[in-house]
Amino acid sequence: MKKPGEQVLTKEKRSYSHIFRDQRMLLLMVIIAIFIVVSIINPNFIGINNLIAIFGQISVGGVLAMAMAMLLLTGVIDLSIGNIMALSGCTMATLIVGNTEGTMSGTAAAGEAAKSMLTSDTGITSIPVAILIGVLVAIACGALNGFIVAKSKCMPLIITLGMSFVYKGLALIITSGRVMAFKLAFEPLRLLRIGGLVPSTLLIFIAVVVASYVIINRTRYGRRLVAIGGNEQNARLSGINVDRYKISIYAIGGLYCAIALIIFASRLDAIKSTSGDNFNMWALVAPIIGGVTFDGGRGSIIGAFLGAFFMGIVQNAMGIMNVSPYIQVMVNGIIIVLAVVLSNLQNIRKQ
Numbered sequence: 294m295k296k297p298g299e300q301v302l303t304k305e306k307r308s309y310s311h312i313f314r315d316q317r318m319l320l321l322m323v324i325i326a327i328f329i330v331v332s333i334i335n336p337n338f339i340g341i342n343n344l345i346a347i348f349g350q351i352s353v354g355g356v357l358a359m360a361m362a363m364l365l366l367t368g369v370i371d372l373s374i375g376n377i378m379a380l381s382g383c384t385m386a387t388l389i390v391g392n393t394e395g396t397m398s399g400t401a402a403a404g405e406a407a408k409s410m411l412t413s414d415t416g417i418t419s420i421p422v423a424i425l426i427g428v429l430v431a432i433a434c435g436a437l438n439g440f441i442v443a444k445s446k447c448m449p450l451i452i453t454l455g456m457s458f459v460y461k462g463l464a465l466i467i468t469s470g471r472v473m474a475f476k477l478a479f480e481p482l483r484l485l486r487i488g489g490l491v492p493s494t495l496l497i498f499i500a501v502v503v504a505s506y507v508i509i510n511r512t513r514y515g516r517r518l519v520a521i522g523g524n525e526q527n528a529r530l531s532g533i534n535v536d537r538y539k540i541s542i543y544a545i546g547g548l549y550c551a552i553a554l555i556i557f558a559s560r561l562d563a564i565k566s567t568s569g570d571n572f573n574m575w576a577l578v579a580p581i582i583g584g585v586t587f588d589g590g591r592g593s594i595i596g597a598f599l600g601a602f603f604m605g606i607v608q609n610a611m612g613i614m615n616v617s618p619y620i621q622v623m624v625n626g627i628i629i630v631l632a633v634v635l636s637n638l639q640n641i642r643k644q
Contacts, residue, residue: 316584317596324603331610338613345491351605352498353557355598357576359505360549362597365580366509367542368522368589369442369449373457374576375569376464377434378550382557382564383464385427386473389416420478428551434460435547439540457573464566472565479559494556501552506594508545518542523590574629579604581632604628 332339357374364371416423438456442449485493509515521528521535529535553572558564583600585592607628611621 317593317599320583320596320599320603324599324606327603327606327610331606331613335613338610341490343609343613345495347602347605347609348495348498349492349560350609351601352494353553353560354572354575354579354604355498355601356501356549356553356556357572358579358597358601359501359594360546361576362580362583362585362592362594363505363509363518363542364546365585365587366522366589366592367518367539368525369439369539369543370453370577370587371435371438371543371546372450372453372573372577373434373438373460374546374550375572376457376460377431377547377569378554378557378572379564379566379569380434380460380464380467381427381431381551382554382568383468383473383566384430385423385554385558386475386564387467388418388423388426389420389476389478390474391416416476420476424478424555427554428548431551431554432544432547435550436540436544438547439543442543443536443539461566461569468566470566472563474563475558477562479555479562482555483559483562494559497552497556501549502594502598505597509594514538519590521589525589575604578629578632582628600632 328339337343357378360374361371418426434456438453441447441456442452445452482493487493487496507515509519517528517533517538520531521533521538525535554564557568579600580592580597581587581600582603583592583596583598585597585600607624608621611624616624
């Protein structure tokens, strides 16, 4: 029989063991370690301006990562969200600038000529209507993905991968492969800073994170999504309309794509059919690193946020330390492999 002191020590060891098995805690410790090491090399890394810059860099991908996290928790996936964002943006920009105005080729002259293109008044419709249509396009694309996945019972991975090419092709058709400008439609959003320092787009990102957390953790809708991800058959037997919930969460993912687009447009004021290519994998890797699993029903929005922040500080740190772009590509590949391995750790422990 164990003595009282030994029992207390055993409980403490178990609690510490639980902490170190929590992927979020491990990720947080890695983030802190990166901050310490890089700030020693370059003190500017921990400056307030650089921290705001990091959040600015991850705001677009971070919003998409929140969408992906909710999808993964439901037991599904969407590899087309970057292309949905691009299609929505290309549709919006085309409506704002018209068929020929507001486009910029790769050899377009800079200066006054570019400024003239950006401010021309030959759009098909007004800016508010164009934004509304762009948002509706993103929601419709997400809902279509959900409908096909729910009704076909096929693998979401393959369905959404195929749909990503469909959306990219539509964006190419709409723009004829050109770069489309937004005529400074989102310039007020870009210039708006809270307290003269914090960009409004950062607040939008934080609002999306909070909204995602509330949906998953504080609503019956979110609990049912996680139940579907945990065991779809049991959820169906308990009376949950699984197909309806899947379609709805894909539609919400589409809405998040539109929000990400607005942040993207406010920063660059232009878009092309390939603008979303790099975001598909980025949005998937961030929540996986944060502990959201491919299996569904396991993980958290906080973990997904930490994953997005981790990827942002890694990219920023490599830039500050002047790491070769070739090495950065290799590091990105290592992060992807690491994300998949971490996602499978729990299954390995069970075995």
